[in-house]
Amino acid sequence: MIWAKEETLSRKEIEEIQIARLKEQVAWSYERVAPYRAKMDAAGVKPEHIRTLKDLQLLPFSVKQDFRDNYPFGLFAVEREKLQRIHASSGTTGKPTVVGYTPEDMKNWTENVSRIACQGGAVPGDMAQICFGYGMFTGALGLHFGLENIGATVAPTSSGNTKKQIMFMQDLGTTVLVATPSYALYLGEVIQSMGLDPKKDLKLRVGLFGGEGMTEAMRQQMYVLFGEQFCATQNYGMSELNGPGVAGECPELCGMHINEDHFIAEIINPDTGEVLPEGEKGELVITCLTKKALPMIRYRTRDISRLFYEPCKCGRTTARMENLSGRTDDMLIIRGVNVFPSQVEEVLSAMPQISPYYEIIVDRKGQLDTMEIKVELADNSLVDSYGELEKLSATIGSRVKSVLGLDAAIRLEAPGKLQRFEGKAKRVTDNRKSLGLNC
Amino acid sequence: MKQISVLVENHVGSLAAVTALLKEAHVNIKAIASFDSPSYGILRMVVDAPEQAALVLQESHFAVKITDVLTVEMEDQPGALDHVFAVMAEAGIDIYYVYSFVYRLDKAPLMVLNVSDNEKARQVLKGAGIQIVEE
Ligand SMILES: [Zn+2]
Numbered sequence: 001m002i003w004a005k006e007e008t009l010s011r012k013e014i015e016e017i018q019i020a021r022l023k024e025q026v027a028w029s030y031e032r033v034a035p036y037r038a039k040m041d042a043a044g045v046k047p048e049h050i051r052t053l054k055d056l057q058l059l060p061f062s063v064k065q066d067f068r069d070n071y072p073f074g075l076f077a078v079e080r081e082k083l084q085r086i087h088a089s090s091g092t093t094g095k096p097t098v099v100g101y102t103p104e105d106m107k108n109w110t111e112n113v114s115r116i117a118c119q120g121g122a123v124p125g126d127m128a129q130i131c132f133g134y135g136m137f138t139g140a141l142g143l144h145f146g147l148e149n150i151g152a153t154v155a156p157t158s159s160g161n162t163k164k165q166i167m168f169m170q171d172l173g174t175t176v177l178v179a180t181p182s183y184a185l186y187l188g189e190v191i192q193s194m195g196l197d198p199k200k201d202l203k204l205r206v207g208l209f210g211g212e213g214m215t216e217a218m219r220q221q222m223y224v225l226f227g228e229q230f231c232a233t234q235n236y237g238m239s240e241l242n243g244p245g246v247a248g249e250c251p252e253l254c255g256m257h258i259n260e261d262h263f264i265a266e267i268i269n270p271d272t273g274e275v276l277p278e279g280e281k282g283e284l285v286i287t288c289l290t291k292k293a294l295p296m297i298r299y300r301t302r303d304i305s306r307l308f309y310e311p312c313k314c315g316r317t318t319a320r321m322e323n324l325s326g327r328t329d330d331m332l333i334i335r336g337v338n339v340f341p342s343q344v345e346e347v348l349s350a351m352p353q354i355s356p357y358y359e360i361i362v363d364r365k366g367q368l369d370t371m372e373i374k375v376e377l378a379d380n381s382l383v384d385s386y387g388e389l390e391k392l393s394a395t396i397g398s399r400v401k402s403v404l405g406l407d408a409a410i411r412l413e414a415p416g417k418l419q420r421f422e423g424k425a426k427r428v429t430d431n432r433k434s435l436g437l438n439c
Numbered sequence: 440m441k442q443i444s445v446l447v448e449n450h451v452g453s454l455a456a457v458t459a460l461l462k463e464a465h466v467n468i469k470a471i472a473s474f475d476s477p478s479y480g481i482l483r484m485v486v487d488a489p490e491q492a493a494l495v496l497q498e499s500h501f502a503v504k505i506t507d508v509l510t511v512e513m514e515d516q517p518g519a520l521d522h523v524f525a526v527m528a529e530a531g532i533d534i535y536y537v538y539s540f541v542y543r544l545d546k547a548p549l550m551v552l553n554v555s556d557n558e559k560a561r562q563v564l565k566g567a568g569i570q571i572v573e574e
Pocket of ligand 1: 252
């Protein structure tokens with residue numbers, strides 16, 4: 001089901017909306033957001049220089065640090081009294097990122113989430129269970145309002161208490177699950193360990209996953225746990241860009257459709273800031289076209305993706321962003337080689353003997369960086385054979401080497417041994433940082 | 440007879456972690472073997488309650504597998520082991536590994552064998568007059 005007519009416009013129509021809104025938004029920011037005006041002045045750009053979409057490249061970037069420098073309200077274009085809602089994302093260091101919404105922003109946000117919910121397969125009348133933590137995080141309330149808006153029934157079960165989640169899932173007849181993919185997999189494992197058959201004992205049909213990237217390995221595991229009929233899609237957003245609702249997958253699973261009448265996506269080279277040609281991989285930069293309380297122009301997401309513009313088989317014409325292949329801040333430099341944890345994950349996902357859970361531990365012995373990958377056996381069938389275990393370790397090691405060009409020590413762990421996460425999974429431990437090393 | 444195999448890490452205390460759990464569960468270890476390898480070890484045991492032992496260990500996130508092995512009673516004299524191995528070789532059965540019980544049941548030494556074909560091994564050993572202990 002396609003929620004809005006804006007999802008099926010021609011390229012020309014989309015671009016007409018984008019340029020009109022971009023001009024308005026740049027003027028709005030320049031007038032009302034002093035820190036962004038200062039950046040534009042420093043770059044010698046005035047609002048009237050923006051005539052075509054190509055002129056977007058003239059504009060300075062916005063970055064996470066801007067939020068810290070202007071905490072809490074310095075980037076806002078309206079007075080606090082005009083805000084209807086405040087959210088915040090927890091910073092790993094220092095102050096959180098505070099974001100806010102005018103009533104109009106709330107309406108746009110809700111509409112955008114409604115689109116991605118429908119894209120993912122939700123329909124009016126669905127029973128949606130939201131297992132994101134409520135509170136200041138945008139994910140829970142974002143999906144909550146978007147799903148209510150399409151006419152779904154929403155159960156805000158929030159995070160934690162897995163047994164109770166499963167009880168509600170059974171008793172309410174939940175059809176749509178909203179969670180991080182890690183938590184959904186954990187739920188699925190508990191459901192199976194309780195002896196329940198998701199196909200018979202649950203009515204679950206759709207999974208709308210977000211909060212962290214879902215790899216293909218995780219998606220395959222969703223089918224194992226919840227059945228082949230399960231429609232497992234992911235969606236994309238972050239609090240700086242409203243929250244969820246920037247983009248989402250449709251059942252064609254060929255990238256996430258971007259709500260282009262509200263967001264312009266660009267891909268840049270993260271080192272030089274230069275815009276890359278269509279189809280090339282780099283850092284995703286998003287410009288918000290309708291956000292009034294907290295306008296964001298050319299926000300550097302630090303997520304790595306690429307863009308496709310051909311219309312999709314699902315009938316939508318909006319550009320698609322490829323599922324994330326990591327974050328610029330997740331990138332590890334090991335012995336001078338750039339490594340994304342997602343590359344390791346792709347290798348592991350191709351091997352049925354191991355589960356999708358893994359941990360990477362980077363350390364330094366003497367002058368040399370070392371990488372250890374802990375992987376979890378899918379089951380206990382190989383445990384009595386040194387030969388099989390060694391063969392498996394060696395195969396993983398050589399495939400990792402062929403992808404990364406690096407040797408890694410492979411450690412096999414028992415099924416269920418590696419940590420499951422309710423929120424974002426922490427897959428990497430870099431001990432070099434605690435050694436005070438520069439890397 | 441059932442054997443349990445446990446994947447253990449190569450560091451100080453990893454074997455003790457297993458035996459402590461079994462002690463707590465009042466599981467008696469009757470035979471035990473462990474060999475080193477560069478990255479990990481497999482601890483193999485015959486215990487009086489294999490299912491319970493496996494459960495306890497799995498709850499503590501150890502990888503555990505239960506397999507069928509043969510336990511044969513040996514005569515306490517030179518050539519006894521040779522006799523067992525010769526019988527197996529003649530029947531074309533692979534022996535993957537052997538280890539012995541930590542105590543002698545009554546009097547005779549007991550040897551655990553993991554082989555390529557349990558049923559055939561059982562037959563040929565019996566045919567050669569070698570006693571197999573089932574429980
Ligand atoms: Zn589509």
